Each structure stands twice: as structure tokens, then as C-alpha cells.
Amino acid sequence: MNVQDMILTLQKFWSKQNCLILQAYDVEKGAGTMNPMTFLRSIGPEPWNVAYVEPSRRPADGRYGENPNRLYQHHQFQVIMKPSPDNIQELYLNSLRELGINPEEHDIRFVEDNWEAPTLAAWGLGWEVWLDGMEITQFTYFQQVGGLDASPVAVEITYGIERLASYIQNKENVFDLEWVNGFTYGDVFLQNEYEQSKYSFEIADSNMLFNLFSTYEREAKRTLEANLVIPAYDYVLKCSHVFNLLDAQGAISVTERTGYIGRVRQLARECAKHYYEIRESLGFPMLKKEGNDTHE
Amino acid sequence: MILMSKGTFLLEIGLEEMPARFVTNSMDQLADNVEDWLKNHRLSFDNIKKYSTPRRLAIVIEGLDDKQADMEEEAKGPSKKIAIDSEGNWTKAAQGFSRGQGVSVEELYFKELKGEEYVFAKKFTEGQSTDVLLKGLKDVILSMQFPKNMKWGSHNLKYVRPIKWLVALFDSKVIPFGIADVHTNNTTLGHRFLGGFATLMKADDYINVLMGEHVIVDPVERKLAIRQQITELSAVEGWNIPIDEDLLEEVNNLVEYPTVLYGSFDERYLNIPEEVLITSMREHQRYFPVKDGDGKLLPYFVTVRNGDHRHLDNVRKGNEKVLRARLADAEFFYQEDLKKPLEEGLKRLESIVYHVELGSIGDKVRRIKELALTLGKDLDMTGERLAKVERAALLSKADLVTHMVGEFPELEGRMGEEYALKSGEDEEVAKGIYEHYLPKQAGDEPPATDIGAIVSVSDKLDTVVTSFGIGLIPTGSQDPHGLRRQTAGIVQIFLTHGWDLDLIQVLTEGIDVAEKRGLLKRDKESVKEDLVEFLKLRVKNLLQEQGVRYDVVDAVLKTDLGQIKTLVNKAHFLQDQLVNPEFKQVVEAFSRVTNISKKATDVRVDFDSNLLEGEAEKELYNSVQEVQAKVRDYLKTGKISFAYEELKGLVPKIHDYFDNTMVMAEDTTLRNNRLKQMQETSKIITTFADFQSIVFHSEE
Known part of the structure; x- marks a missing residue:
């Protein structure tokens, strides 16, 4: 199965489970969790079921397109269901069957892995899912998001598209993956990998980045003062990405690192709090929504 | 009377996969709590068996009575005076008491207690039926403690992982209760892929029904199965597969139906240091490495699949692919570091x-x-050896910034040694880099080389001293920086290397190094006092672990710590003396001196030998003069028994002295002088030990 079909298959599968199929968010981010459709929407009592593909940037993992497994940008297929349905593990295993992975013919395990995103003041408990020894999915029950207790609890399923595809297509090198007939992963992303790695490690101007960080941070705070949580959150994402770039350059010492993470976390907390209050003042509209009886 | 009959009760908590490291403890906890609960509810039983897999915790109670034991209690009421009025009728108080006890007034009776008569009632509580009581196990399930809990869905319950099903079955009867929308039933769930729902006709069927659903529910059986399969594989292939018990325990709690299989990897990866390969296989993939008869690593790995023998090839290939990527990474890091x-x-x-x-x-x-150089010089090292100590100290932490240690922090030191050798460093220096982390935990071997030992002590000493200097002192169970372990490590190294250095002096050197750099945020003397106390506690633990009696430990610890080796030897020497019949008299004589000498604390005059009157006084004085220097010398050179023998020689003189001398003489001058003599005598005795601390029980 090529990558394109994998994505279509997963979208179709989760659509049938009454997930909204949305698109990636247009601000740089390190993980699908940071998409406001996950971060903000998992806050508060409103039900929420969604799935989307998120291109995720990890500047420190860039390898100029030379490493068969490590990437500056990889793709996550992200599913959020709130409240977490009772049969979520079975749903997930069924999605693997749709991808042609029959659990009876493999060794699939749920191995403890506790997830924490210090910049988001978020953590959860769950597993990494192993397919014949390979971690293909991160499976997390959110316990706190933006410093707020998750209630009800959202479950997050994050498929590593490249990992899964390399298994399904039996390829050793990510760039040899078939995206769709006649197009390899390399055709689509190799230049991106090289240029972004080169930029992150060699070209990016750390002075400019330090300035940007402070500018974005100020703007996030100012925007929050106007009680506009979504644009404010965009600047939190920008802070986070700039921080990741600086970190990849080794421009931030260990002590300073804690400080920068703390600053992003503080903003994320503020956004979470504002988001909750705004939704509350709106009377948590999704709670009343007709047809939102898909689970439980 | 109805005869009681016995039955089997099964409780199974079905869960989404628990963290492997919690499974065994949680199972034990469930069994213990159920046992306590049964006892508290007067339910008798023959035995409790406990079972667990990643997806379930279960107990089976065999021979459980179907009825709670009856209970007869005697309750004391008001005194007869209050219970019966002047006309001989029951008072309100008595009636109230009988009502409270659920008996009629006719059933009340009197008993005398300390000369006064009281009303009593016999209260009989009939035992309830077990199946009614068993519903209460819900509270046992809810009161389970896990290291980490979570919430799920819209439930408020916090538990180790979401509860999926519950079985509570007394023989063939379902005991009804529910937790977080899950209700008890007689249906269990088998292996995730090879089994399904299965009905238990009776509790006794549990093990067999699950076996039919591809679950080996007994963890002992499951572990045995893994071990046997590994052993068979070793025999067939002629391999040596060392079984790391911690890994086996973890793997056992990751599977419900284990099948052992092996895979291989490219031989060229054997060029990567063995420890890296092993760590990569064990930590990341939970694989068992494979060795040949000579203990050399082979390009194979053994893993345990959660399933049966079908499609093993898929599993093998998948695992090989993962390991290939991992080893390619490791190889890359290794090459980069080099x-x-x-x-x-x-x-x-x-x-x-x-x-x-x-x-x-x-x-x-x-x-x-700096500390290593000082310590090296203290140990009379010079020239090339001292230079090696310095070099090992300098490079001790250099591997922390290598890719490999970044990836595998537990390889710190090991990679330092490896890279030092590859960088052309001296072999002893390289070894010293590795060894300076030793002992890593209790039970570890200390560094074998003196270079490793010196750097290790210097590193640990610095950690402990600077932590104390800024007020980071372990309290209770809080010791995040492992200061206790590191201090115990220092003591262990001093002992195994037989260093005759004064530990306090070395400690002071550590404090000086920190002070010079302005790292003491507290008063220097109090830092030192705290450290000496801390050190003494470590020595105390060590001696107690070695079986030295607590009072003997106290006796030696009340002397100066000094040379740790001598102190430990003294403790063992005294411990051995405990069975010596004459030891008690020695201790008594010494204690008498020490005891009375305490009165000399406030005496401000100097001792004057010219004031000695009696023969006994002079005799004791001369003997003390004679042995003083010898005792100190013997102690300094570690000749414990010689020092003791010298002191023991004083015993008859001490007896003589007390038989013939009145220490607390009327004459102040004489009295003060005698007290001073006692003080001098006590001083030499207590350089050996505080004999007063040693306890003799009356029967001894």
C-alpha cells in the first residue's frame, strides 16, 4: 500500500467512526498534538472527534536527507476522541487491519509509554504500540492539557506514517517509500530535508531567532489580553518552533533551556485557561449539538 | 444446624495493558488485600492463589466457607445500681442498653467486676452468607494503590489503566457489583488476537478456560515457559543465552502467551562495542543477546512474541528490520564519536x-x-602514577557529550573507557574513567584499580560535600542525588583498598576544595559536622549489615572516625569478644573509669603526679603512662588486638585502684587530682571504644 492510500484508508476508517476529517494546521509545529484541533479542543467538557494528517517539524532530527530513518519533517496521522470510547483499542486494531496488517499474523503489543509535553503543560498515560518490535503508534489518554485536568478524558492516537509505511512497503530507506504510483517519498521531500536541515543547523540566524522568540511571546501575551485565544495560540506555536530551531543549533544552554520551555509553557497555560473561559461563556456549545451522540 | 460447605471464588480484574513494571506488585497487593479483607470479615478459606498478565489481575480463593463465622460478643452495660430501681424493676438505662444490644431485658445478666455488679448482654451475630459479603470486594478493588493512576472516558475513577471487564464468581454464582460502568459477569476475555470471550461455568475452571483462550495466566508458569523455550533454543543452536532476570520479569509481563524466537543481524555490527549492542537490544527492544560458548557476542538476538508459532517469520523479519535501523544508528554514533x-x-x-x-x-x-591529586599525594603517589590519576580525573566526564552516551546514558563511563583507548590514552587511565562511577549501586564491586578508586572517591566526595554545602541534605526517604549511596561507596572503597588515611582528613580536604571556590553556602563547621554524622550513619549501616551488634557499633562510632579500616576491625574485634567470658569484667572496669571521669569535666586544675598517695594510684598512673603511646601506635598501625591487650592489662590496676582509693575525697585538691587521673585513664581507653555503650543482658 502506498503512502497516499494509507492516509486515505485511515481517513475513511476514522470518518466511519464519526471523526471529523480535518486538515493540517498552517503554523509550524513539532507534533500533531500542537494543532489547536487537538490542544485547544481537548480542553473542557465538549465532545470532540477528529482525525487529520499533521506534517511535524523536528529541526534537531534533520539529517540532510542522508539518514534512512531520521527526518526534519515527518507525518503524523492524528486521531482525537473525547471522551475516549470504551472500545478505542479495538477500533485502533481494526484500523491496522484496514491497512492490511492482520494482528494475528504479527506481534502487536501495547508497551507502557507515558507522554509529556513540557511546553504544553500537558501529559498523559498510555502506550507505544509495537508491531513486530517497531514502534508505530503513540497511544495516549490525556490527563492534563495546558495545566488543566482533562475531564472528560480525550484519547490521542498518533500513527507515525513513515514508520508504518516503511513496514508495510518493506523499505529500509524512508526516501524509497512509494507515495503514490511513480512518486517516491524522496521525490517529494528529499530537497526539503536537505534544505531545512542545512538551514536549521548552519544558516538560521540565532540572533534573529532569539529576537523572534521574544517578539512572538510579547504578541501572544498582547493578543491574550484582547481575549483572542486562537491567534494568541498561533504565536505560542511560533515560539515553540523558534525554540526548536535554536535548540537544534545548540544555541541554548541547559540552564537557559528550562527557562525557555517554561516561558512557552506559561503561554500555553494562559491559552488553555482563556479557551476554557471563552467556551464556558458560550455555554460549551458542542455539548448541546444535535447528532453528537456518536459515542457512549 | 446446617453444615457449612466450601467453594472456590474467582476475582478477575480485566484491564487495558498495564505497565509491565506494575503487574507483579499489583497482583501481590490484590492478594494481600483480599486476604486481609477475608480475615476482617471472619471468612475462612484454605488458600489464595494469585494470577496476572498484562491485561488482568486475578485471585482464586480455594476452600472458602459459604458462610461467615458466627460471632458471640459479651457487652457490658450499666452497673446493677443503675440498672435496677429501688422496686427491683429494670430502669430506663437498662432497657436502653438491652435495646441497643438487640436482646430482651430477660436475657440480661449480672457479673461482678472489681467488686461492683454490672449488667451484661450476650450478643449473638449470625454469620452472613459469603456471597452477600463478597460484594464488598468492590472496595478492595477500588482501594488498590498503583504508582501511577489515570482517568479515562467520562469516569471519575482513577486506576492503573481502564477497567474492561470484571469476573466475580463464587463456584458458579456471579457476585454482582459494578465499577465505572463495568459489571461483574462470568465471562472472561482471552488473548487479544488468539482468544475471545469465554464463559466460566465455575470458578475452578479459570486456568484451563484461559489456557484454551491462549492465556497462561499464572506468571510463574509463563516465566517458566519462556525460560524453557530459551534453554531449548540454546541447546538446538549451541548458543549461550544469558538470562537477565530483570529483563525476563519485564518480558513476562508484556505477554500472555509467550513464544520465543530469534533473529539475526549483520556481522559487521559486531565491531560496535559489545555493551552498546547489548544495551541497544535490551533497553530499546527487550531482546536477549546471544553469546557463544566463550561468552563472545553472536550476531543473533532472542525475543519473546505475545502469540503462538504461526507467522513467526513476519515477526522475525519485522524485528530484524527494527534492530537493523537501531544498530545503524548506533554505528553512526560510534563512528561520529570516534x-x-x-x-x-x-x-x-x-x-x-x-x-x-x-x-x-x-x-x-x-x-x-584537584581532589584526586590531593588524595593521590595522601596515598604517597608520585610521578607517572600521579599523572595518570590526574589524567583519568580530567577525562572522567568527557564521554557525557558523546553521541553514544546521549543515546544510552547508562553507558557513561563505559564509553569513556572505550573512547579513551581509541584516542590513545593509557590503559590504566581508560580503566580509571570507567571505574570512577563504581560502585554504581549497593552490591556493586568497587573500582579494582587504585586510579579508578581515587577518581571515584574524588567525584563522590565532591558531590556529597558540595550538596551539603548548599543545604541539599537527604531527609527520610528523600535522597534524589543518591548521596547515601555515594557516601557508602566512599567507605566501601576505603575498606577494599585498605587505605590507612584518616577519613575525616579526606573529608576536610573535600570541604576545603569547595570552600575555596565559594561553594559553601552554610557555615563551614556545621557542614563538616553534618557530613561527619552522615558518614557515621553509613558506617553504622555497613557494620550492621556485617552482623555487628548495634551496641558494639555505637561503642566504636563514639570514638573518632579516623581510619575507617581500623574502626571496622575494632567493631569486629569487639563483636568477637562478646562471647569471651572475661570481656564483661573488662567492660565493667573501663566503664567505671569512664563513668566517674565525667565528674572531671568541670575540674579546671591540671593533673599533678606528686599528689598521688597510695600504691594503687601510683601503679595505675605508671601503667597508663606505659601503655598510652603503645595503644595509640597499635591503633594507628591497625594492630587492634595488640592495642586491646595493652588496655586489658590495666584492668587489675583499675580494680586495685578502686579497692584502695576514694576518688571523691573530702579534700578538694585530692579529689580534683583523682578525677583528673580518671579522666586521663578514660581518655586512652576511649581511643579504642566507648565501652560504656556495650550492653550485657542480665542472663549473660
């Missing part, structure tokens, strides 16, 4: 914070180096 000599890493240590108040790792390395 591009630069180890020493190159030093400058990057300057930007790694050791502790906000204590500077960078670079700062720490400079302190370790």
Missing part, C-alpha cells in the same frame, strides 16, 4: 550545567582533579 579524540569533549562540558548553584560539569571536573 572522529574526535575524547579530550575534545572537555570544552563542551563547560556549557553543561551540573547544578545551578554548583556550576558546570567542567567546574566539577576541575574540583575532581
Whole structure:
């Protein structure tokens, strides 16, 4: 199965489970969790079921397109269901069957892995899912998001598209993956990998980045003062990405690192709090929504 | 009377996969709590069996009575005076009491208690039926304690992982209760892929029904199965597969139906240091490495699949693919690290914070180096050897900035040694780098080489001293920096290397190094006092572990710590003396001296031998003069029994002295002088031990 079909298959599968199929968010981010459709929407009592593909940037993992497994940008297929349905593990295993992975013919395990995103003041408990020894999915029950207790609890399923595809297509090198007939992963992303790695490690101007960080941070705070949580959150994402770039350059010492993470976390907390209050003042509209009886 | 009958009760909590490291403890806890609960509810039973897999915790109670034991209690009421009025009728108080006890007034009776008669009632409580009581196990399930809990869905319950099903079955009867929308039933769930729902006709069927659903529910059986399969594989292939017990325990709690299989990897990866390969296989993949008869690593790995023998090829290929990527990474890191000599890493240590108040790792390395040089000189090292100590200290932390240690922190030291050798460092220096982390935990071997030992002590001493200097002192169970372990490590190294250095002096050297750099945020003397106390507690633990009696430990610890080896030997020497019949008299004589000498604390005059009157006084004085220097010399050179024999020689003189001398004489001058003599005598005795601390029980 090529990558394109994998994505279509997963979208179709989760659509049938009454997930909204949305698109990636247009601000740089390190993980699908940071998409406001996950971060903000998992806050508060409103039900929420969604799935989307998120291109995720990890500047420190860039390898100029030379490493068969490590990437500056990889793709996550992200599913959020709130409240977490009772049969979520079975749903997930069924999605693997749709991808042609029959659990009876493999060794699939749920191995403890506790997830924490210090910049988001978020953590959860769950597993990494192993397919014949390979971690293909991160499976997390959110316990706190933006410093707020998750209630009800959202479950997050994050498929590593490249990992899964390399298994399904039996390829050793990510760039040899078939995206769709006649197009390899390399055709689509190799230049991106090289240029972004080169930029992150060699070209990016750390002075400019330090300035940007402070500018974005100020703007996030100012925007929050106007009680506009979504644009404010965009600047939190920008802070986070700039921080990741600086970190990849080794421009931030260990002590300073804690400080920068703390600053992003503080903003994320503020956004979470504002988001909750705004939704509350709106009377948590999704709670009343007709047809939102898909689970439980 | 109805005869009681016995039955089997099964309780199974079905869960989404628990963390492997919680499974065994949680199972034990469930069994213990159920046992307590049964006892508290007067339910008798023959035995409790406990079972667990990643997806279930279960107990089976065999021979459980179907009825709670009856209970007869005697309750005391008001006194007869109050219970019966002047006309001989029951008072309100008595009636109230009988009502409260659920008996009629006719059933009340009297008993005398300390000369006064009281009303009593016999209260009989009939035992309830077990199946009614068993519903209460819900509370046992809810009161389970896990290291980490979570919420799920819209439930408010916090538990180790979501509860999926519950079985509560007394013989064939379902005991009804529910937790978080899950209700008890007689249906269990088998292996995730090879089994399904299965009905238990009766509790006794549990093991067999699950076996039919591809679940080996008994963890002991499951572990045995893994072990046997590994052993068979070793025999067939002629391999040696060392079984790491911790790994086996973890793997056992990751599977419900284990099948052992092996895979291989490219031989060229055997060029990567063995420890890296092993760590990569074990930590990341939970594989068992494979060795040949000579203990050499082979390009194979053994893994345990959660399933049966079908489609093993898929599983093998998948695992091989994963390992290939992992080893390619490891190889890349290794090659990258080898591009630069180890020493190159030093400058990057300057930007790694050791502790906000204590500077960078670079700062720490400079302190370790200074301490190591001082310690080396204390141990009379010179020239080339001292230079090696210095070099090992300098490079001790250089591997922290290598890719490999970044990936596998547990390989710190090991990679330092490896890269030092590859960088052309001296072999002893390289060994010293590895060894300076030893002993890593209780039970570990200390460094074998003196270079490793010196750097190890210097590193640990710096950690402990600077932590105390900024007030980071372990309390209770709180010891995040492992200061107890590190201090115990220092003591262990001193003992195994037989260093005859004064531990307090070495400690002071550590404090000086910290002070010079302004790292003492507290008063120097109180830092030192705290450290000496801390050190003494470690020695105390050590001696007690070695079986030395607590009072003997106290006796030696009340003397100066000094040479730790001598102190430990003294403790064992005294411990051995405990069975010596004459020892008690020695202790009594010494104690008498020490006891009375306490009265001399406030005496401000100097001792004057001219004031000695009686023969006994003079005799004792002369003997003390004679043995003093010898005792000190013997102790300094570790000749414990010689020192003791000298002191023992004083015993008859002490007896003589007390038989013939009145210490607390009327004459102040005489009295003070005698007290001073006692003080002098006590002083030499207590250089050996505080004999007063030693306890003799009356029957001995």
C-alpha cells in the first residue's frame, strides 16, 4: 500500500467512526498534538472527534536527507476522541487491519509509554504500540492539557506514517517509500530535508531567532489580553518552533533551556485557561449539538 | 444446624495493558488485600492463589466457607445500681442498653467486676452468607494503590489503566457489583488476537478456560515457559543465552502467551562495542543477546512474541528490520564519536550545567582533579602514577557529550573507557574513567584499580560535600542525588583498598576544595559536622549489615572516625569478644573509669603526679603512662588486638585502684587530682571504644 492510500484508508476508517476529517494546521509545529484541533479542543467538557494528517517539524532530527530513518519533517496521522470510547483499542486494531496488517499474523503489543509535553503543560498515560518490535503508534489518554485536568478524558492516537509505511512497503530507506504510483517519498521531500536541515543547523540566524522568540511571546501575551485565544495560540506555536530551531543549533544552554520551555509553557497555560473561559461563556456549545451522540 | 460447605471464588480484574513494571506488585497487593479483607470479615478459606498478565489481575480463593463465622460478643452495660430501681424493676438505662444490644431485658445478666455488679448482654451475630459479603470486594478493588493512576472516558475513577471487564464468581454464582460502568459477569476475555470471550461455568475452571483462550495466566508458569523455550533454543543452536532476570520479569509481563524466537543481524555490527549492542537490544527492544560458548557476542538476538508459532517469520523479519535501523544508528554514533579524540569533549562540558548553584560539569571536573591529586599525594603517589590519576580525573566526564552516551546514558563511563583507548590514552587511565562511577549501586564491586578508586572517591566526595554545602541534605526517604549511596561507596572503597588515611582528613580536604571556590553556602563547621554524622550513619549501616551488634557499633562510632579500616576491625574485634567470658569484667572496669571521669569535666586544675598517695594510684598512673603511646601506635598501625591487650592489662590496676582509693575525697585538691587521673585513664581507653555503650543482658 502506498503512502497516499494509507492516509486515505485511515481517513475513511476514522470518518466511519464519526471523526471529523480535518486538515493540517498552517503554523509550524513539532507534533500533531500542537494543532489547536487537538490542544485547544481537548480542553473542557465538549465532545470532540477528529482525525487529520499533521506534517511535524523536528529541526534537531534533520539529517540532510542522508539518514534512512531520521527526518526534519515527518507525518503524523492524528486521531482525537473525547471522551475516549470504551472500545478505542479495538477500533485502533481494526484500523491496522484496514491497512492490511492482520494482528494475528504479527506481534502487536501495547508497551507502557507515558507522554509529556513540557511546553504544553500537558501529559498523559498510555502506550507505544509495537508491531513486530517497531514502534508505530503513540497511544495516549490525556490527563492534563495546558495545566488543566482533562475531564472528560480525550484519547490521542498518533500513527507515525513513515514508520508504518516503511513496514508495510518493506523499505529500509524512508526516501524509497512509494507515495503514490511513480512518486517516491524522496521525490517529494528529499530537497526539503536537505534544505531545512542545512538551514536549521548552519544558516538560521540565532540572533534573529532569539529576537523572534521574544517578539512572538510579547504578541501572544498582547493578543491574550484582547481575549483572542486562537491567534494568541498561533504565536505560542511560533515560539515553540523558534525554540526548536535554536535548540537544534545548540544555541541554548541547559540552564537557559528550562527557562525557555517554561516561558512557552506559561503561554500555553494562559491559552488553555482563556479557551476554557471563552467556551464556558458560550455555554460549551458542542455539548448541546444535535447528532453528537456518536459515542457512549 | 446446617453444615457449612466450601467453594472456590474467582476475582478477575480485566484491564487495558498495564505497565509491565506494575503487574507483579499489583497482583501481590490484590492478594494481600483480599486476604486481609477475608480475615476482617471472619471468612475462612484454605488458600489464595494469585494470577496476572498484562491485561488482568486475578485471585482464586480455594476452600472458602459459604458462610461467615458466627460471632458471640459479651457487652457490658450499666452497673446493677443503675440498672435496677429501688422496686427491683429494670430502669430506663437498662432497657436502653438491652435495646441497643438487640436482646430482651430477660436475657440480661449480672457479673461482678472489681467488686461492683454490672449488667451484661450476650450478643449473638449470625454469620452472613459469603456471597452477600463478597460484594464488598468492590472496595478492595477500588482501594488498590498503583504508582501511577489515570482517568479515562467520562469516569471519575482513577486506576492503573481502564477497567474492561470484571469476573466475580463464587463456584458458579456471579457476585454482582459494578465499577465505572463495568459489571461483574462470568465471562472472561482471552488473548487479544488468539482468544475471545469465554464463559466460566465455575470458578475452578479459570486456568484451563484461559489456557484454551491462549492465556497462561499464572506468571510463574509463563516465566517458566519462556525460560524453557530459551534453554531449548540454546541447546538446538549451541548458543549461550544469558538470562537477565530483570529483563525476563519485564518480558513476562508484556505477554500472555509467550513464544520465543530469534533473529539475526549483520556481522559487521559486531565491531560496535559489545555493551552498546547489548544495551541497544535490551533497553530499546527487550531482546536477549546471544553469546557463544566463550561468552563472545553472536550476531543473533532472542525475543519473546505475545502469540503462538504461526507467522513467526513476519515477526522475525519485522524485528530484524527494527534492530537493523537501531544498530545503524548506533554505528553512526560510534563512528561520529570516534572522529574526535575524547579530550575534545572537555570544552563542551563547560556549557553543561551540573547544578545551578554548583556550576558546570567542567567546574566539577576541575574540583575532581584537584581532589584526586590531593588524595593521590595522601596515598604517597608520585610521578607517572600521579599523572595518570590526574589524567583519568580530567577525562572522567568527557564521554557525557558523546553521541553514544546521549543515546544510552547508562553507558557513561563505559564509553569513556572505550573512547579513551581509541584516542590513545593509557590503559590504566581508560580503566580509571570507567571505574570512577563504581560502585554504581549497593552490591556493586568497587573500582579494582587504585586510579579508578581515587577518581571515584574524588567525584563522590565532591558531590556529597558540595550538596551539603548548599543545604541539599537527604531527609527520610528523600535522597534524589543518591548521596547515601555515594557516601557508602566512599567507605566501601576505603575498606577494599585498605587505605590507612584518616577519613575525616579526606573529608576536610573535600570541604576545603569547595570552600575555596565559594561553594559553601552554610557555615563551614556545621557542614563538616553534618557530613561527619552522615558518614557515621553509613558506617553504622555497613557494620550492621556485617552482623555487628548495634551496641558494639555505637561503642566504636563514639570514638573518632579516623581510619575507617581500623574502626571496622575494632567493631569486629569487639563483636568477637562478646562471647569471651572475661570481656564483661573488662567492660565493667573501663566503664567505671569512664563513668566517674565525667565528674572531671568541670575540674579546671591540671593533673599533678606528686599528689598521688597510695600504691594503687601510683601503679595505675605508671601503667597508663606505659601503655598510652603503645595503644595509640597499635591503633594507628591497625594492630587492634595488640592495642586491646595493652588496655586489658590495666584492668587489675583499675580494680586495685578502686579497692584502695576514694576518688571523691573530702579534700578538694585530692579529689580534683583523682578525677583528673580518671579522666586521663578514660581518655586512652576511649581511643579504642566507648565501652560504656556495650550492653550485657542480665542472663549473660
